[in-house]
Amino acid sequence: MDSFRPTRRQQETAAEGQAALPSNSENADLADAPISDAVASAPLKDQSPVKINPDLTTTNFVKGKRPGDVYVRRRDPHSRFFKRVGPGHFVATEEATRAPTRTERAYREMKAVLIGRPIDSAREIHERLTKVKALAVFSSDAISSVAYATGEIMLVLALAGSQALGYSIPISFAIAALLFIVAFSYRQTVLAYPSGGGSYIVSHENLGTRAGLVAAAALLIDYILTVAVSISAGTAAITSAFPQLFPYTVEIALGFVGIMTLLNLRGIREAGSIFAIPTYLFIVTLGILIVLGFGEIVLNGMPAPTEPMDIPPQQPFDPWLLLTAFSAGAVAMSGVEAISNGVPAFKPPESKNAAKTLTVMASILAVFFVCISILAVLYHANPESEQTVISQLGRVIYGDNIFYYIFQFATMGILVVAANTAFADFPRLASILARDNFMPHHFLFRGDRLAFTVGISALGGVAAILIFAFQGDTHLLIPLYAVGVFLAFTLSQTGMVVHWRKLKTPKWKRNAIINGIGAVATAVILVIAATTKFTHGAWVVMILIPVLVAGFSLIHRHYTRVADQLRIQPEQLPASTIKQFVLVPIDTVNYASLRALAFARSMSSQIIALHVNIDQERTDRMKEKMAKFAPDINLVILDSPYRQFVRPMITYIEAVHEQNPNAFVTIVLPEFIPAHTWERLLHGRTAQRLRAEFETHPNVAVVLVPYLLEA
Amino acid sequence: MDTKVKRILVPVEGVPTDNESIVLACSFAKRDKSDILLLYVIEVRRNLPIDAEMSKEIEHGEAVLEKVQRFADKIGCRVQTDLLQAREAGPAIVNEALERDAQLIVIGVPYYEKFGEYAVQPRAQYVLEHAGCRVILARDPLPQAQPALNGQ
Numbered sequence: 001m002d003s004f005r006p007t008r009r010q011q012e013t014a015a016e017g018q019a020a021l022p023s024n025s026e027n028a029d030l031a032d033a034p035i036s037d038a039v040a041s042a043p044l045k046d047q048s049p050v051k052i053n054p055d056l057t058t059t060n061f062v063k064g065k066r067p068g069d070v071y072v073r074r075r076d077p078h079s080r081f082f083k084r085v086g087p088g089h090f091v092a093t094e095e096a097t098r099a100p101t102r103t104e105r106a107y108r109e110m111k112a113v114l115i116g117r118p119i120d121s122a123r124e125i126h127e128r129l130t131k132v133k134a135l136a137v138f139s140s141d142a143i144s145s146v147a148y149a150t151g152e153i154m155l156v157l158a159l160a161g162s163q164a165l166g167y168s169i170p171i172s173f174a175i176a177a178l179l180f181i182v183a184f185s186y187r188q189t190v191l192a193y194p195s196g197g198g199s200y201i202v203s204h205e206n207l208g209t210r211a212g213l214v215a216a217a218a219l220l221i222d223y224i225l226t227v228a229v230s231i232s233a234g235t236a237a238i239t240s241a242f243p244q245l246f247p248y249t250v251e252i253a254l255g256f257v258g259i260m261t262l263l264n265l266r267g268i269r270e271a272g273s274i275f276a277i278p279t280y281l282f283i284v285t286l287g288i289l290i291v292l293g294f295g296e297i298v299l300n301g302m303p304a305p306t307e308p309m310d311i312p313p314q315q316p317f318d319p320w321l322l323l324t325a326f327s328a329g330a331v332a333m334s335g336v337e338a339i340s341n342g343v344p345a346f347k348p349p350e351s352k353n354a355a356k357t358l359t360v361m362a363s364i365l366a367v368f369f370v371c372i373s374i375l376a377v378l379y380h381a382n383p384e385s386e387q388t389v390i391s392q393l394g395r396v397i398y399g400d401n402i403f404y405y406i407f408q409f410a411t412m413g414i415l416v417v418a419a420n421t422a423f424a425d426f427p428r429l430a431s432i433l434a435r436d437n438f439m440p441h442h443f444l445f446r447g448d449r450l451a452f453t454v455g456i457s458a459l460g461g462v463a464a465i466l467i468f469a470f471q472g473d474t475h476l477l478i479p480l481y482a483v484g485v486f487l488a489f490t491l492s493q494t495g496m497v498v499h500w501r502k503l504k505t506p507k508w509k510r511n512a513i514i515n516g517i518g519a520v521a522t523a524v525i526l527v528i529a530a531t532t533k534f535t536h537g538a539w540v541v542m543i544l545i546p547v548l549v550a551g552f553s554l555i556h557r558h559y560t561r562v563a564d565q566l567r568i569q570p571e572q573l574p575a576s577t578i579k580q581f582v583l584v585p586i587d588t589v590n591y592a593s594l595r596a597l598a599f600a601r602s603m604s605s606q607i608i609a610l611h612v613n614i615d616q617e618r619t620d621r622m623k624e625k626m627a628k629f630a631p632d633i634n635l636v637i638l639d640s641p642y643r644q645f646v647r648p649m650i651t652y653i654e655a656v657h658e659q660n661p662n663a664f665v666t667i668v669l670p671e672f673i674p675a676h677t678w679e680r681l682l683h684g685r686t687a688q689r690l691r692a693e694f695e696t697h698p699n700v701a702v703v704l705v706p707y708l709l710e711a
Numbered sequence: 712m713d714t715k716v717k718r719i720l721v722p723v724e725g726v727p728t729d730n731e732s733i734v735l736a737c738s739f740a741k742r743d744k745s746d747i748l749l750l751y752v753i754e755v756r757r758n759l760p761i762d763a764e765m766s767k768e769i770e771h772g773e774a775v776l777e778k779v780q781r782f783a784d785k786i787g788c789r790v791q792t793d794l795l796q797a798r799e800a801g802p803a804i805v806n807e808a809l810e811r812d813a814q815l816i817v818i819g820v821p822y823y824e825k826f827g828e829y830a831v832q833p834r835a836q837y838v839l840e841h842a843g844c845r846v847i848l849a850r851d852p853l854p855q856a857q858p859a860l861n862g863q
Binding site for chain 2: 059061064066071079
């Protein structure tokens with residue numbers, strides 16, 4: 001199966017009747033090589049029909065021992081490559097996709113080591129995620145925000161002095177309540193839209209295409225930022241623990257991006273297995289921390305502050321500050337929509353499993369978030385300390401021992417794998433957009449491991465660029481973050497309100513009210529986040545979203561135009577056959593050009609052999625040979641006193657074509673292929689140049705007739 | 712068996728004894744590093760040409776061969792397969808053994824009674840009578856005996 005191109009010797013032994021004729025090689029010595037008598041005397045035409053068995057089986061009659069005893073042996077010599085599943089229907093085996101060359105085989109081996117062996121499409125269902133693994137894959141983003149959300153709230157409240165820090169508890173409860181509303185809304189989405197898509201699908205279907213695209217743009221930006229922010233934060237945890245690594249922040253972060261990309265290219269199930277470890281380690285160690293923290297209070301009473309904390313007020317406490325703190329803490333909700341986008345990755349029944357996982361995730365997130373906020377206040381955590389709030393709690397509750405370091409390691413781990421949520425969802429959303437013709441169709445492509453290869457690689461690439469541009473600084477990246485998240489939430493929940501109104505299912509009013517409240521709340525946070533973070537970088541996202549939407553529209557317009565032009569219309573069907581004439585550019589007459597002429601004869605009776613004369617002596621030799629080997633072909637000589645070869649030929653072909661513009665011109669070009677790649681440098685590329693020239697011509701087809709040279 | 716066998720022919724029919732015969736053939740093949748050729752014969756009615764396109768039968772034959780091949784793979788045995796169309800299976804098997812230079816035919820025979828007495832099936836009977844090479848029969852256990860190896 002390595003090559004279907006016969007060598008000259010193979011043809012000479014196999015052919016029963018080859019016609020003889022021309023070539024356009026640039027190498028005069030080679031092209032003028034003598035044609036053997038055997039070929040020259042070959043019959044002009046082989047009229048026998050070509051027998052083809054598309055089922056790839058062979059039948060041999062075998063004579064038995066007894067007189068008249070005959071039986072038939074049916075063979076499938078290509079069964080290694082194709083498994084026959086029915087008449088005219090095959091399944092290509094792994095063997096059929098085997099790399100033909102050593103270089104390609106080596107590349108594939110390397111790829112197999114990095115991303116694993118290809119997986120059969122039929123095993124797609126086995127690559128689905130169980131609820132336990134899905135919780136790790138889709139919730140690491142949301143749950144990891146517990147690590148910094150309380151700190152963000154307290155940092156804003158600290159502007160009004162240490163007295164105001166206590167408000168972080170009611171704010172956390174409010175965010176937890178909002179989280180449940182949003183989670184409930186997404187639970188309905190998961191059940192109502194089992195094919196995934198989340199905010200994009202809901203907005204697209206209920207609020208229109210434009211709103212859907214805005215949500216999609218916001219989500220895509222959000223996912224890219226999730227990777228950049230989470231990995232930068234995880235890297236910061238390492239460089240904080242080992243300050244000597246600080247100069248290598250960008251390199252470490254880019255390394256993490258590379259590892260995450262490779263792990264995701266290996267496929268979702270394996271990624272789930274790997275990412276489950278830090279996620280569950282964080283959940284367990286944080287759970288123990290909370291139990292020990294409250295247990296200590298119950299058993300020994302309120303702890304006294306370890307160091308006096310007196311933060312002087314810089315501004316008065318007012319509702320705006322409260323709202324700003326609320327919006328800062330609301331980043332805890334980022335990642336809630338992840339499950340609704342990834343429903344198809346769940347094991348069946350997909351929707352129910354996704355809904356249960358979403359509920360568990362929201363519950364864990366809300367409980368942890370509220371508990372951490374309460375403990376932070378009770379244990380007098382200082383938001384302005386160099387240590388994070390959660391680290392202060394760990395040090396006080398666990399003590400400065402191995403458990404504290406395990407907890408810190410788990411925190412770092414979940415922050416890094418939080419990026420995986422984006423790796424799970426970005427490619428899926430991109431594929432949905434590609435399916436709807438809003439993104440290039442390449443994003444629909446699933447690679448060897450059934451992962452959306454292009455989406456994963458694109459996300460890894462863009463996130464790496466962002467990390468490089470912002471030098472892996474989390475604080476510079478975070479202001480870009482919130483706008484996209486809350487814009488998507490708002491559109492999704494507004495879409496759900498319209499959804500309930502349209503369907504009027506039982507309890508639709510209650511559901512619409514819940515979603516309406518969620519939409520208003522997230523819209524308010526959106527406005528606050530956009531206002532307070534505008535100058536810090538939110539403006540970039542606010543410009544980028546309309547740019548992306550315009551890009552989506554442009555792509556959609558292109559695909560629509562293509563579809564319109566390719567659509568079959570019963571009143572405008574093409575003719576069942578097309579009139580054509582064949583042109584064979586000939587430089588010299590040799591074996592390869594004779595094959596090309598034979599090929600041309602099989603296509604049409606209207607053949608013109610075209611020779612561009614730049615050397616009279618060669619032209620005379622060529623004419624002589626044509627008269628001997630292809631007397632039936634109409635030869636046209638084109639003198640080119642300016643020694644131009646390709647251009648006069650093209651002009652002549654166009655002139656001929658003008659006589660009958662509706663007819664199809666097939667240009668048959670003999671092309672010999674050297675056995676070694678380096679030998680190609682020794683020959684001109686006239687055939688390729690001509691093909692490139694006519695590529696965009698509507699009624700011209702260029703056919704290269706290859707002739708493989710022996711080594 | 713004293714002499715080494717280079718090729719073993721195993722006619723299969725899609726019956727439980729197929730796997731019995733494969734297990735037996737594999738044990739010889741592993742010992743002698745011999746090839747195993749699985750054979751399925753479609754018997755063509757006399758009112759049809761010998762090379763008639765019998766899609767259903769071909770499909771069934773291919774499925775049987777594939778199933779037995781999978782079983783052989785499972786027990787660590789590599790096999791080749793062939794599908795024949797003949798008027799009668801017996802002569803085709805005998806002839807194919809000759810053509811393919813097989814030194815041994817392992818043939819599975821279900822427990823079969825004719826007129827209340829045990830009888831070898833006509834196909835196996837013909838092979839036993841006419842094959843030039845050695846023939847081993849792998850018969851089903853009696854109904855009250857242990858279950859078959861394959862559990863088909």
